[in-house]
Amino acid sequence: MSVNWGKWFGWLRRPNRMRLSWATRVTLLRVFLLLPFVACMLHVNDPTFSERVRTLFRYVAVGLFACMAIGDALDGYLARHYQQITKLGTFLDPVADKLLITSACLLLVSQRGHVGDFPLPLTVVVLIIGKDLLIVLGFVIVYMVTGQIYVVPTTPGKASTVLQCIMVGAVLIAPEMAAVVPHYRLGLSMVWWSAGAAAILATLVYIWAGSRYIERFEQAQADASSDGQAENV
Numbered sequence: 001m002s003v004n005w006g007k008w009f010g011w012l013r014r015p016n017r018m019r020l021s022w023a024t025r026v027t028l029l030r031v032f033l034l035l036p037f038v039a040c041m042l043h044v045n046d047p048t049f050s051e052r053v054r055t056l057f058r059y060v061a062v063g064l065f066a067c068m069a070i071g072d073a074l075d076g077y078l079a080r081h082y083q084q085i086t087k088l089g090t091f092l093d094p095v096a097d098k099l100l101i102t103s104a105c106l107l108l109v110s111q112r113g114h115v116g117d118f119p120l121p122l123t124v125v126v127l128i129i130g131k132d133l134l135i136v137l138g139f140v141i142v143y144m145v146t147g148q149i150y151v152v153p154t155t156p157g158k159a160s161t162v163l164q165c166i167m168v169g170a171v172l173i174a175p176e177m178a179a180v181v182p183h184y185r186l187g188l189s190m191v192w193w194s195a196g197a198a199a200i201l202a203t204l205v206y207i208w209a210g211s212r213y214i215e216r217f218e219q220a221q222a223d224a225s226s227d228g229q230a231e232n233v
Contacts, residue, residue: 021084026075030096032067037064038103041113059117068100069165074148097161098132104168105129106190116186118174120167124196126165131199136209146217156205160198167195 020028040061044054075093079085105128107113108120142150170177170188180185 021083023075023079024089026071027092028073033068041107100163116175124192126195126201131203142210152204156202160202163195163198167192
């Protein structure tokens, strides 16, 4: 069977073929960096390695986490500044955030991934992951009721994500910072409980926003049905 290579390469040169925006590429890069981040965190307490190597794994994890956190700000800037806001990017950006925070929280509370004497409180992890699970459930409910994808960032949600990133970063560098910053442990506890409280607030706001969206949709459907019946009379 012969292959028309001219037709194939001609398709590649088409200017209107689908291309990912730079904002979406940065978001995808954040997702791909999760794998080495998780791999490094799983070795920070591995007894088969020396303490020096385990510390190196943690430093690499800190660097990867910093890249993903910076990428979160960068893809948003690119999308807004260069008008690269797409449905794919709007969907992938919060997914990348949730994957990063969920994996980091689970690792920092686990036996294999906790950082020294600074394990993340289980209650905080439950609040943060519970918020994400409820948001996903709400997303599914809205889609089932309206048949539409509704992903709208809120200020409390953004603030919650920022606090969670600060919390994870502060825990990752806690051994070094606690040695030079007085009362660092106290400040760290304030950060992670603030992140937990912000997760609760963001959950309530998302529930309210989703409920309002469903109400408006059903009202619009009812109005359209009434108008249709009036025209048929």
